[in-house]
Amino acid sequence: MVLIANNDKQKKWDKLYAQQGELSQLDILCLTCGGYHLTQDHWKFMAEEMPKDPLEMIDDLIKMRVYKQDSLALAQTISAADLRTELFFKTIGRTNPERERLARELAGLAGGLDQAFSAAFGHRSAEFFSDAKRINGTSRRRFLRNVAIGAALVTLASCGQNADTPPPTADAPDDVPPPSDLEKTxxxxxxxxxxxxxxxxxxxxxxxxxxxxxxxxxxxxxxxxxxxxxxxxxxxxxxxxxxxxxxxxxxxxxxxxxxxxxxxxxxxxGQAITVSNLHKGKVNGPADFKGFTIGVPFPYSMHNLLLRYYLATGGLDPDLDVKIEAVPPPDSVAKLAVGDIDAMLMPDPFNQRAVFEDAGFIHLLTKDLWPGHxxxxxxxxxxxxxxxxxxxxxxxxxxxxxxxxxxxxxxxxxxxxxxxxxxxxxxxxxxxxxxLTGEFDDGLGNTxxxxxxxxxxxxxxxxxxxxxxxxxxxxxxxxxxxxxxxxxxxxxxxxxxxxxxxxxxxxxxxxxxxxxxxxxxxxxxxxxxxxxxxxxxxxxxxxxxx
CATH class of the missing domain: 3.40.190.10 (Periplasmic binding protein-like II)
Structure with missing residues (x-):
């Protein structure tokens, strides 16, 4: 296994590991983050060869204690916008230059924080999923590496702290006494x-x-x-x-x-019909959706009812001429990007996110179907x-x-x-x-x-x-x-x-x-x-x- 670490650092960790050999593995103090786990394992995720299957890789990393399951869950929710500034590195460093240097090296290995977090979990996920259609060993390994790096960075940032601590809340809008007869608060x-x-x-x-x-x-x-x-x-x-x-x-x-x-x-x-860029220039009205697979968030939704209302006006039977598929909103942009669906009538921000990811264009706002619906x-x-x-x-x-x-x-x-x-x-x-402001690009070159x-x-x-x-x-x-x-x-x-x-x-x-x-x-x-x-x-x- 090839480790991306300098020799002096590795020798120091080997020595510590040998000195504490009689201790339980769970009792070894980590020089990097101050927690208790296998100190060498912070580096193992950077091996050149990793499991080809993402689930196997994640399981291995958890077993190696590079990060815990809750760190992975947190990593999957972090967006690049949270980590763009120097404050992120300073927070990890906690006045310790070695910790901060490690974080910067990890980010550099992935090509920057955007690559480590966004390509793996956030803003550029649709780009990866598009690449997955023509996946090769290099792009697959790069993506898996970034997943691991993103989760490891989260572990470094949250080790010794409660990662689930909620952000501070603002004061109540008005200083009025709350009700005193509440059965449950x-x-x-x-x-x-x-x-x-x-x-x-x-x-x-x-x-x-x-x-x-x-x-x-x-x-x-x-x-x-x-x-x-x-x-x-x-x-x-x-x-x-x-x-x-x-x-x-x-x-x-x-x-x-x-x-x-x-x-x-x-x-x-607050909803829209968004169409894959693969159909740009081909969709002008409801009749043009014939043969499409179209995502809606749930069968019993305004989205499904409004979509059916619209398609029927173009002479289409929504149960015969198209396939309407229930898609959880968070999955919708990725499905649009890889061609699993041709279009969607989804809640925002996923219509705008599809434009942001260059995966689709906004065909029609639902306010134009029924103002005030x-x-x-x-x-x-x-x-x-x-x-x-x-x-x-x-x-x-x-x-x-x-x-x-x-x-x-x-x-x-x-x-x-x-x-x-x-x-x-x-x-x-x-x-x-x-x-929320209504100032947006529609994916067709219009603001x-x-x-x-x-x-x-x-x-x-x-x-x-x-x-x-x-x-x-x-x-x-x-x-x-x-x-x-x-x-x-x-x-x-x-x-x-x-x-x-x-x-x-x-x-x-x-x-x-x-x-x-x-x-x-x-x-x-x-x-x-x-x-x-x-x-x-x-x-x-x-x-x-x-």
Missing amino acids: NLKIGFIPITCATPIIMSEPLGFYKKYGFDASVIKMPSWAAVRDSAIAGELDAYHMLAPMPIAMTLGLGSATFGVKLASIENIN PCCAFAASDEWIDANPNTFRALNKAIIDGAGYASDPANRREIATAISERAFLNQPEEVVAAV QNIPDRIDFDPYPWQSFAHWISGQMVRWNFLPSDQASTKEEYDEIGKDIFLTDLARELSKEVGQTPPEDEFRTETLKFDTFDPADPDAYVQQQIEEYGV
């Missing part, structure tokens, strides 16, 4: 790392949870299926959900029947709400207050900074800011300025519930005998969408919510009258054949 709130979750995410670093008396932690979830399953298992107190999910879960669609309330809307707009929501289970009524009310109020703050364009750049962190979105701040690309309005209109239920009937997700009359639509909407409570809480935080529960919704290709949702569905079927 330590809360776990699940979220998917997308900009739709902005009110839920930003309420931790910007102090909105603290303002309302909570020590709340937002828990990053890998997929919507995981959110659903964790909700049913009772592992979370409340959740970030796609707006159709509470309807689907309460009615037992796609899972066991489990009562969930949609307490308030998190975001309106709902996307994601704050939700909690019936059981949890019944057990914690005061907590639920205060928590919903915190989210509504946060959504109001996020709706002000003047606050968007501050929010982008707060939620881009690795604990939250783990995205380049410039990508998140492009989404756009669309301030309402995403917006935040917590009011859960009952007309939203009616449109969602109607489209579920249209696409056979919901049996027509469960929603065929206005009364049946009303029953679903009023049972699940807590419009009256959201109005009440909005007023308490100083907002001016609508007094009406319904409004006529104007979409790109038609107008939805919530007074007769069944007639709307039948009209669509007659006009487009699906």
